[in-house]
Amino acid sequence: MIIHLNYLPKAGETGAGDVLGALFALLDQGRLDPEMLPHLRLHLDWIQYKANFREPVTVRRAADARGERMALAELAVDLRRTSREHVVDDLASALASMGTAPSGSAAASSRAGSPDHGDRVVVDDWVPLGDSSIWQFNRLFWQRLADWERQSGRGFEAALPSGRSDANDPAAVADAVADFWTLLVELDKRGQLPAEIFALEIGVGSGTRANLWLDRFKAIDEARATGFYPRLRFLLADYSLPTLDRAMSAVAAHRDVVSMIATDALNPLRALSFLRYKILYVHLTNVYDNLPVDELVRRDGQLYLVETRAYVPGPLARTIATAHGIGTDQLRPTIARLLETGPDLFGDRERGVAFWRAVWDGLCLEERLRHLEGTADVPLPPGLHGDDLDELLANAPADIRFHISRGAVESFVNTVPLLHPRGYLQVQDIFVATMDEYRQGFRGPGKLDGSVVNWVNGALLRAVGARTGYDVHFAPFRYRPASRTSILYTTLRE
Amino acid sequence: MAGHSLSTAVVGSYSMPAWLERAKNDFLRRRITAHDLEEMHDAAVKAAIKDQEVAGLDVVSDGELRRDNMIDYFATRLPGVEIDRGSKASYYDFYDSAVRNRMPMAPLGLVEHFRFLRRFTDRRTKVSVTGPHSLVKRIRNQYYPTEEAFAVEIARIMNLELRELVRAGAEQIQIDEPYYSGFPEDLPWGVRAINTLVDGVDARLSLHVCYGNRYGKPSWEGSYRYLFPAILEARISQITLEFARRGSEDLKLLKEFDAPFTLGLGVVDVKTHDVETPAVVAERIREALAILPPDRLSVNPDCGLLHLPREVAFAKLGAMVEGAQLVRRELGG
Numbered sequence: 001m002i003i004h005l006n007y008l009p010k011a012g013e014t015g016a017g018d019v020l021g022a023l024f025a026l027l028d029q030g031r032l033d034p035e036m037l038p039h040l041r042l043h044l045d046w047i048q049y050k051a052n053f054r055e056p057v058t059v060r061r062a063a064d065a066r067g068e069r070m071a072l073a074e075l076a077v078d079l080r081r082t083s084r085e086h087v088v089d090d091l092a093s094a095l096a097s098m099g100t101a102p103s104g105s106a107a108a109s110s111r112a113g114s115p116d117h118g119d120r121v122v123v124d125d126w127v128p129l130g131d132s133s134i135w136q137f138n139r140l141f142w143q144r145l146a147d148w149e150r151q152s153g154r155g156f157e158a159a160l161p162s163g164r165s166d167a168n169d170p171a172a173v174a175d176a177v178a179d180f181w182t183l184l185v186e187l188d189k190r191g192q193l194p195a196e197i198f199a200l201e202i203g204v205g206s207g208t209r210a211n212l213w214l215d216r217f218k219a220i221d222e223a224r225a226t227g228f229y230p231r232l233r234f235l236l237a238d239y240s241l242p243t244l245d246r247a248m249s250a251v252a253a254h255r256d257v258v259s260m261i262a263t264d265a266l267n268p269l270r271a272l273s274f275l276r277y278k279i280l281y282v283h284l285t286n287v288y289d290n291l292p293v294d295e296l297v298r299r300d301g302q303l304y305l306v307e308t309r310a311y312v313p314g315p316l317a318r319t320i321a322t323a324h325g326i327g328t329d330q331l332r333p334t335i336a337r338l339l340e341t342g343p344d345l346f347g348d349r350e351r352g353v354a355f356w357r358a359v360w361d362g363l364c365l366e367e368r369l370r371h372l373e374g375t376a377d378v379p380l381p382p383g384l385h386g387d388d389l390d391e392l393l394a395n396a397p398a399d400i401r402f403h404i405s406r407g408a409v410e411s412f413v414n415t416v417p418l419l420h421p422r423g424y425l426q427v428q429d430i431f432v433a434t435m436d437e438y439r440q441g442f443r444g445p446g447k448l449d450g451s452v453v454n455w456v457n458g459a460l461l462r463a464v465g466a467r468t469g470y471d472v473h474f475a476p477f478r479y480r481p482a483s484r485t486s487i488l489y490t491t492l493r494e
Numbered sequence: 495m496a497g498h499s500l501s502t503a504v505v506g507s508y509s510m511p512a513w514l515e516r517a518k519n520d521f522l523r524r525r526i527t528a529h530d531l532e533e534m535h536d537a538a539v540k541a542a543i544k545d546q547e548v549a550g551l552d553v554v555s556d557g558e559l560r561r562d563n564m565i566d567y568f569a570t571r572l573p574g575v576e577i578d579r580g581s582k583a584s585y586y587d588f589y590d591s592a593v594r595n596r597m598p599m600a601p602l603g604l605v606e607h608f609r610f611l612r613r614f615t616d617r618r619t620k621v622s623v624t625g626p627h628s629l630v631k632r633i634r635n636q637y638y639p640t641e642e643a644f645a646v647e648i649a650r651i652m653n654l655e656l657r658e659l660v661r662a663g664a665e666q667i668q669i670d671e672p673y674y675s676g677f678p679e680d681l682p683w684g685v686r687a688i689n690t691l692v693d694g695v696d697a698r699l700s701l702h703v704c705y706g707n708r709y710g711k712p713s714w715e716g717s718y719r720y721l722f723p724a725i726l727e728a729r730i731s732q733i734t735l736e737f738a739r740r741g742s743e744d745l746k747l748l749k750e751f752d753a754p755f756t757l758g759l760g761v762v763d764v765k766t767h768d769v770e771t772p773a774v775v776a777e778r779i780r781e782a783l784a785i786l787p788p789d790r791l792s793v794n795p796d797c798g799l800l801h802l803p804r805e806v807a808f809a810k811l812g813a814m815v816e817g818a819q820l821v822r823r824e825l826g827g
Contacts, residue, residue, distance in 0.1 A: 192714070192715070192716060194715070276766075277711065277712055277715065277765075385512070387515075387516050387519060416711075417711065420715065421705075421706070421711070421712050421713050421714050421715055466583075466584065467709075468709055468711075469708060469709025469710070469711055492713075493709070494588060494632075494708075
């Protein structure tokens with residue numbers, strides 16, 4: 001057995017010794033097959049988000065391309081959420097679901113992910129993480145934000161772990177405006193400033209940041225009499241029309257220079273192709289961390305794709321079903337209808353939102369590791385090439401679980417063609433800047449109030465940037481102590 | 495030499511296969527030998543020639559597939575240029591290169607690659623070279639007193655190579671100077687360097703000026719107006735410009751300044767994967783015919799096809815040839 005210890009618990013919390021003691025006890029009791037041990041990995045990770053899609057003890061089996069179970073097995077324990085009293089039972093229950101029979105036996109060769117996975121209501125089929133229904137929940141949240149917020153009683157920014165968005169930090173916004181204004185002055189000096197100055201904000205949130213930015217830009221422009229503001233064409237882009245409407249209200253004072261456009265963050269080029277090579281500044285905050293992501297795992301030199309299956313634990317599933325007057329067997333189709341049609345599914349929106357919130361609250365992800373023959377089998381997002389991945393892996397820790405931030409990559413490659421030859425992209429988000437950082441813990445997905453959050457693989461974006469003609473850099477967000485946000489910015493690659 | 499009416503050609507480069515990119519990177523990382531890479535280059539060049547022929551081009555190139563990029567192919571051949579071989583992570587990056595002493599005269603070895611091209615096609619051929627202005631913008635000058643002096647020295651060395659190319663049968667030589675658009679203030683000395691480069695070179699000489707195609711995107715934006723009138727001093731027979739992506743507005747400059755050149759008209763946008771229809775290409779040619787007669791017009795993509803997938807590049811060339819044929823028929827040709 002290999003133990004990956006990435007978290008030293010505080011006093012009073014369950015420790016690695018407790019977990020090991022529990023495993024030895026199970027071994028003594030014959031509830032853990034000693035033949036499993038050579039292939040078992042115990043992960044005691046720092047889990048980035050306390051609210052996530054995992055139960056305190058999670059089990060992961062490897063499966064081959066046909067779904068047949070392989071020897072590799074992983075036990076992941078969230079020490080912050082496991083109590084000393086329950087750790088033996090939690091482990092026993094997880095091991096029972098894993099199957100403890102020796103490899104090669106009938107039990108061990110049963111299909112991984114068969115329906116016999118304990119007391120739970122399965123919501124998905126086995127799919128790569130990026131295709132999980134959690135992303136449909138995520139999309140629904142942004143489309144029906146007002147409904148959710150009305151019932152939760154608080155705005156989505158107040159529900160963030162820090163209680164506010166770093167997007168709206170006035171000092172950060174002021175610096176961003178100053179950088180942009182400097183670029184404009186330089187271009188103007190060389191006679192290269194276009195008549196119309198395009199700037200784009202993708203993922204507009206409440207519109208607070210855009211308004212701060214515009215206020216500041218106008219103030220600088222007026223103070224220095226540069227005459228840029230009237231030439232500004234500031235575009236608010238979001239895939240949620242209600243969000244755009246809200247943001248437009250926030251920037252009402254700048255209505256003459258602002259337009260809004262419904263845009264999928266995955267492909268801004270589709271809606272904005274008429275602005276190819278024209279936009280001088282593109283900014284996104286907390287968009288990449290909210291886009292679909294896959295995960296790859298490398299163990300003993302072998303590569304695996306993380307597949308997931310969403311479920312609601314049995315007791316909670318029964319509670320939800322009872323509360324909404326449906327049978328437990330109706331839960332899966334009802335959730336499917338919710339994701340398809342929105343919260344009006346019961347003919348009573350409030351009841352629909354309550355159902356939605358309850359399901360989201362309880363939603364978990366079962367995981368398995370699908371073996372891949374090599375990087376050629378990895379489903380790559382557009383813009384990421386196999387040899388980029390090979391190079392990343394060549395320089396990554398041997399044992400690693402990391403994100404293929406496919407939504408972020410797709411968004412990036414479909415955004416940079418909008419940039420003017422001297423333009424730049426700026427993204428405030430949570431980035432893993434090097435592959436080595438993946439050694440240090442589990443970086444998501446985490447569960448926010450209604451939406452998904454995920455750290456973004458910055459090393460991957462750096463590789464994709466190099467291929468598209470941009471050097472990608474990461475600067476710490478120095479405006480709020482202990483902030484985990486970084487600022488990605490591009491410079492032209494010569 | 496006069497151009498052929500609406501003759502079709504590539505600007506220079508053809509689609510770079512992903513497998514060749516990988517091989518170039520493998521070579522850079524010492525995973526394959528120079529011999530292996532050269533065999534792959536030969537195969538890729540033959541395929542590029544064939545694609546151009548099948549697409550129906552009148553004038554073909556070797557697709558520039560042996561080149562890492564437009565600078566290093568020359569920087570590594572120019573005598574006296576010191577190259578830091580560890581300075582790039584990907585084949586497409588530029589080497590860190592510098593000149594620290596007076597550059598000696600020596601051959602660059604372009605003739606061998608031209609002969610390879612000649613051996614595998616009966617069509618007319620084109621050889622492209624990066625111009626001295628663009629080269630001095632990437633090779634650090636630590637010897638010559640001015641950029642102009644450095645550029646003229648490079649031009650003097652490359653002039654011998656161009657003469658060798660002509661002796662080997664090269665009829666059409668194109669000089670690429672995309673950096674003009676980024677440094678329009680350099681144009682007067684940039685043209686003097688061109689004239690040194692082409693002195694005594696008995697070939698159809700064209701000058702290609704675009705707004706950059708590094709990583710398949712423009713490096714600058716603006717108007718070709720900056721070229722005039724300085725460019726009229728260049729001793730070239732053709733100027734090759736991009737119009738498909740940028741629109742035809744600047745065509746009128748040729749008339750306004752009574753430019754003596756034939757025009758290589760960019761009719762295919764190399765920065766989008768959308769394939770033009772022959773009708774669109776034909777319309778772009780007709781717009782140019784309002785300015786210049788057909789015997790002063792050749793047809794080409796805006797720039798190199800390097801960054802386009804092969805199927806897109808091939809389809810664009812096919813549409814370009816068909817569009818030119820449409821107009822030729824209208825002209826009774």
